[in-house]
Amino acid sequence: MKKIAAALIVTALLPLPMQAQETAEKLVASMRKAEMTYKELMTLMGKSIGMMQEGVVTQNRELVEQGANIIYTHPAPNHQPWDIMKPEDQAGFKQALLTYDKVLDENTNEIVKASRQRDWLSAAGAVAQLQTSCVSCHLQWKDKAQKWPLTLK
Numbered sequence: 145m146k147k148i149a150a151a152l153i154v155t156a157l158l159p160l161p162m163q164a165q166e167t168a169e170k171l172v173a174s175m176r177k178a179e180m181t182y183k184e185l186m187t188l189m190g191k192s193i194g195m196m197q198e199g200v201v202t203q204n205r206e207l208v209e210q211g212a213n214i215i216y217t218h219p220a221p222n223h224q225p226w227d228i229m230k231p232e233d234q235a236g237f238k239q240a241l242l243t244y245d246k247v248l249d250e251n252t253n254e255i256v257k258a259s260r261q262r263d264w265l266s267a268a269g270a271v272a273q274l275q276t277s278c279v280s281c282h283l284q285w286k287d288k289a290q291k292w293p294l295t296l297k
């Protein structure tokens with residue numbers, strides 16, 4: 145609970161200073177565009193954490209690395225991610241995208257680092273931390289996503 149609260153506080157505090165340096169538009173533009181929706185991208189995120197979790201449980205470092213690579217190099221969807229939100233929610237969701245893009249990479253770094261050291265208990269803790277980050281964003285945003293399909297394609 146503490147970790148979730150901390151993640152939510154981080155999200156609340158980070159947005160303004162970060163906005164000056166980087167925008168969600170720039171972040172998304174820097175990624176390869178894939179032929180999939182944001183929701184389908186999320187399916188890929190689910191595969192990624194699943195691979196890392198299984199890799200840690202079975203001490204399979206390659207599985208961890210391959211799963212991590214999905215987080216590090218994931219593409220952008222074929223529409224602006226914030227298109228799935230109501231107009232009044234879009235600014236907040238953009239900030240969440242910026243914030244969590246970094247948080248997920250950092251959490252994943254911890255998983256990779258620990259598994260390279262064969263410190264599987266720490267790696268398991270890091271998987272739990274990554275999951276907490278996913279869940280924190282979902283608590284705030286998942287139910288706000290509008291029903292698919294919109295007029296996006």
Ligand code: HEC
Pocket residue numbers: 182183184186187189190191193228240241244245248274275277278279281282285286289290292
């Ligand atoms: C920036 C916020 C955010 C982060 C971070 C995030 N998600 Fe999501 N996720 C969403 C939203 C919003 C939806 C709902 C999308 C929709 O219904 O169109 C969603 C939906 C999902 C779904 C359901 C997809 C479906 O077909 O209904 C899965 C699985 C998922 N996320 C996995 C993850 C995992 C795993 C992580 C962490 C590695 C993660 N997400 C991180 C915002 C986020």
